[in-house]
Amino acid sequence: MELRHLRYFVAVAEGLNFTRAAEKLFIAQPPLTRAIKQLEQEIGAELFIRKPRGLELTTGGVYFLEQARQILDKANAAVNDTRRIAENRKTVFAIGFVPSVFYGQLPLMVRRLRRNKNLEIILHEMKTQEQVDALKAGKIDIGFGRVRIEDPDVEQELLFDEPLIAAVPAGSPITRHPPSMTELSEWPMIAFPSSVGPNFTELTQGLFHRRGLRINVIQRVNDLQTALSLVASDMGFTLVPEQVKRLQREGVVYMSLEDDNINVPVIASRRQGENPNSVMRLANTILAELVENRLAGRYP
Structure with missing residues (x-):
């Protein structure tokens, strides 16, 4: 063949x-x-x-x-990476990520990896399922996402659970005190598109549904920046991971929730059973330190 x-x-x-x-x-x-x-x-x-x-x-x-498709993707990735390595004489390390994890520890990890002049770091924005497919195809070496994907060829490690917070319009009555999930359900919600399989939308909306609460999704958007722009326009609220509050936006207030244990996971995905090379060992060491800092309250 x-x-x-x-x-x-x-x-x-x-x-x-x-x-x-x-x-x-x-x-x-x-x-x-x-x-x-x-x-x-x-x-x-x-x-x-x-x-x-x-x-x-x-x-x-x-x-x-x-x-x-996976075989062809892996073959193309091998050719492209080989060409890039031959041209630059560098080792390529590719990282997949969902945007909401890029406001916390991940930039610090990338910065420290880039100190190694023999490394070329490539970043790919992709959903968790896309990360799993890219790992199997050899397009990326590690992925950072929010949802569990069952696949025998990929191992997933829970790094930590991150609180969800509400991004609400500045000046709104909802900013008077930490809102409860019940209170939020009475306001228009800006959500992200649903897709096949586990996803962030399913996680966040499931928090309401499991409490028997109905929500009024007034708009679905494809990216976080657009969602925050709509919040600033007083169209409604959206739920975001805590890391996102580092992204300051005029007209947007980030509110902790009254309810306890409203969290979403941060998950690292790697190829199953693969012996880590020196670059992966370095990445794992940096990641372990960053996660320890996070869990110990030394944020980020």
């Missing part, structure tokens, strides 16, 4: 049409059709259901598509 066969398969699987896939790959359709048939014979399973009006992935095809 060659990488080109995987590329052919992904192109066909994404478009579910041999003609369009052939055009995308700049090859004739008959060789593409033969290559897919050969791939199926080599695997010993059909990947597509051929229908008069197009194709449909079999159950095996759906699984193989995910695996093929």
